[in-house]
Amino acid sequence: MVRDQIDRIGVVGAGTMGGGIAQVGATYGYDIVMRDVEQSFVEGGFERIADSLERLAGRDALPAAPDTIRERITGTTDTAALSDCDVVVEAAPEELKIKRDVFADLEDACDDDILLATNTSTISITSIAAGLEHPERVVGLHFMNPVPIMEGVEVIVGEKTTDEAVSLAHEVAQSLEKTTWEADDKPGFVTNRILMPWINEGIRAYDEGVASKEDIDTGMELGTNVPMGPLTLADHIGLDICLHASETLAEELGDRYTPAYLLRRKVEAGDLGKKTGEGFYEYD
Numbered sequence: 001m002v003r004d005q006i007d008r009i010g011v012v013g014a015g016t017m018g019g020g021i022a023q024v025g026a027t028y029g030y031d032i033v034m035r036d037v038e039q040s041f042v043e044g045g046f047e048r049i050a051d052s053l054e055r056l057a058g059r060d061a062l063p064a065a066p067d068t069i070r071e072r073i074t075g076t077t078d079t080a081a082l083s084d085c086d087v088v089v090e091a092a093p094e095e096l097k098i099k100r101d102v103f104a105d106l107e108d109a110c111d112d113d114i115l116l117a118t119n120t121s122t123i124s125i126t127s128i129a130a131g132l133e134h135p136e137r138v139v140g141l142h143f144m145n146p147v148p149i150m151e152g153v154e155v156i157v158g159e160k161t162t163d164e165a166v167s168l169a170h171e172v173a174q175s176l177e178k179t180t181w182e183a184d185d186k187p188g189f190v191t192n193r194i195l196m197p198w199i200n201e202g203i204r205a206y207d208e209g210v211a212s213k214e215d216i217d218t219g220m221e222l223g224t225n226v227p228m229g230p231l232t233l234a235d236h237i238g239l240d241i242c243l244h245a246s247e248t249l250a251e252e253l254g255d256r257y258t259p260a261y262l263l264r265r266k267v268e269a270g271d272l273g274k275k276t277g278e279g280f281y282e283y284d
């Protein structure tokens with residue numbers, strides 16, 4: 001049984017995704033408790049949320065004033081503060097051990113009828129839930145980056161996840177005006193399984209001299225009607241994140257997911273894309 005009266009949402013992690021999920025939840029009227037491991041990370045999350053809300057307010061894209069939305073979010077470093085949430089979404093770093101520890105702590109802190117969701121991009125939901133007393137209420141709720149802008153959310157069904165938990169996950173995401181689709185707990189789910197080889201092939205095409213980086217991106221944008229070509233998109237996602245996701249998929253699915261040589265070299269050189277000012281392109 002999962003509780004279906006949702007008033008308060010817990011978010012674990014105040015980084016790129018956790019902050020975005022907290023912001024969108026608050027935008028649609030939920031009370032939010034956002035937890036990170038250090039107060040400075042919580043404050044960083046609030047700063048990014050404030051900036052994003054200001055930008056959206058400037059475009060008249062918010063249903064309430066930024067301050068009203070912001071005040072619905074409580075920051076904390078204490079897992080116990082999540083105990084009165086009706087659903088918790090985890091957006092901690094993409095490492096199985098971290099996620100397992102977070103879920104073990106959530107199981108201790110929260111009632112047994114609380115839906116526990118993970119925003120993982122590539123890790124198996126079943127692996128994250130393994131060892132829990134109640135793995136049946138663990139589900140994947142894969143928001144896309146940037147959360148306030150991207151409309152899609154992938155719902156991922158673990159080996160033990162109940163139909164009830166899956167339905168509630170769809171409902172929660174849809175209440176945030178997101179459109180959902182569902183994937184089985186297979187490596188990469190729908191999005192990253194297909195996106196990562198596409199990005200790696202774009203990088204290989206550039207490295208092997210098929211075309212300039214600009215022409216590869218333009219060719220894919222205009223030739224296949226996607227909003228960003230593979231090199232621009234990789235820079236936006238973060239080259240370290242693309243590398244990590246590709247490595248995880250290669251472990252599970254074999255050689256066709258082997259990361260491109262140039263992706264690895266860029267990450268080794270510290271050029272991680274937009275966030276460091278340089279990836280395949282340079283940024284101010």
Ligand SMILES: NC(=O)c1ccc[n+]([C@@H]2O[C@H](COP(=O)([O-])OP(=O)(O)OC[C@H]3O[C@@H](n4cnc5c(N)ncnc54)[C@H](O)[C@@H]3O)[C@@H](O)[C@H]2O)c1
Pocket residue numbers: 012013014015016017018035036037038041090091092093094095098102119120121122142143144145237241
């Ligand atoms: N960034 C993306 O484009 C993207 C897109 C979809 C999904 N994801 C997934 O979302 C998750 C979070 O990614 P992100 O980009 O927001 O990472 P991030 O590094 O920006 O944020 C992670 C946050 O979690 C905090 N954290 C670490 N351990 C914690 C713990 N035990 N409890 C609470 N907080 C903890 C960190 O301090 C950090 O603030 C990952 O699983 C990632 O794969 C990321």
